[in-house]
Structures are given as structure tokens and as C-alpha cells.
Amino acid sequence: MITVNESARDEVLKLLSADEYPKGSFVRVGVKGGGCSGLLYEMTFDHDLKQEDEVFENNGVKVVVDRKSYLYLVGTELQFSGGLNGKGFQFYNPNANRTCGCGESFSL
Numbered sequence: 001m002i003t004v005n006e007s008a009r010d011e012v013l014k015l016l017s018a019d020e021y022p023k024g025s026f027v028r029v030g031v032k033g034g035g036c037s038g039l040l041y042e043m044t045f046d047h048d049l050k051q052e053d054e055v056f057e058n059n060g061v062k063v064v065v066d067r068k069s070y071l072y073l074v075g076t077e078l079q080f081s082g083g084l085n086g087k088g089f090q091f092y093n094p095n096a097n098r099t100c101g102c103g104e105s106f107s108l
Contacts (some may be wrong), residue, residue, distance in 0.1 A: 002029065002073055004061045007088060008080040012061050012095075015045070022047045026055075026062035029078065030069040039072060041091045 004012065004027075016025055028046040030037050046064065049055070054070045056063045063075055077092040 001056050002065060002070075003077045004059045004063060005077055005079050006015070006059065007082070008078045009059045009061050011080040011082070011089070021045050022057065026064050028087045029073065029076075030066055031072045040071075043078075043089055051086070072074045 006042050012027055017050065025047040028044050030042040030043055032063075034040045049064065052067050053064045054067060056065075061105070063078070071089075073093065077096050079090045079092055081087050081090060
């Protein structure tokens, strides 16, 4: 499962309502090759489910991830840090052996 903490939930719901995404839109997270640690996190808003998607609802937020990415993200928590020194959305991935300084890439 992929979980969403309270600050990330609040920000996701704010963005979904402010940008007027289509009804039923959700957070899509994934992983692709790249970055200084080997794998990069991806996060977008989407409204089209695919057959290979895994779907979770946590803390009032629907999170969708493709099966391949899910292998890397199982147990991950989506977090949000705002304010002057905030980094925006961040992934806390207990499976990562190494992460880069910016927090956008990782390796297993």
C-alpha cells in the first residue's frame, strides 16, 4: 500500500479543487530510470485508470500506481513539506537503500 500523510492529503485536495481537474481525478505515482541514485519518483494528477494499475485510497486521497512501479514503492508514504524551506511533495520509501540529497531519486 502507498499511504498519504495529513499534510500531503491537504495539499493534494487543495490542488485538485483549485486547478479544476476532472471529477474523479487522482494522484498517480510511479518510478522511472534516472537521477543521481538510479531511479526517479514521478507524481502527476490523472483521471484515466489503466488495466495494470494498482489503486489505493488512504486518508481521503486516491493513489494509483502501475504494477511495475509498485514493486519499488510498496510501503511508501507521500509527504508534503511547505513553508519557506519546504521541498513540496516528498516520498518516504522504506525500501530505498540510498537516496540523493534532493530526495527525488533513490536506489534499492
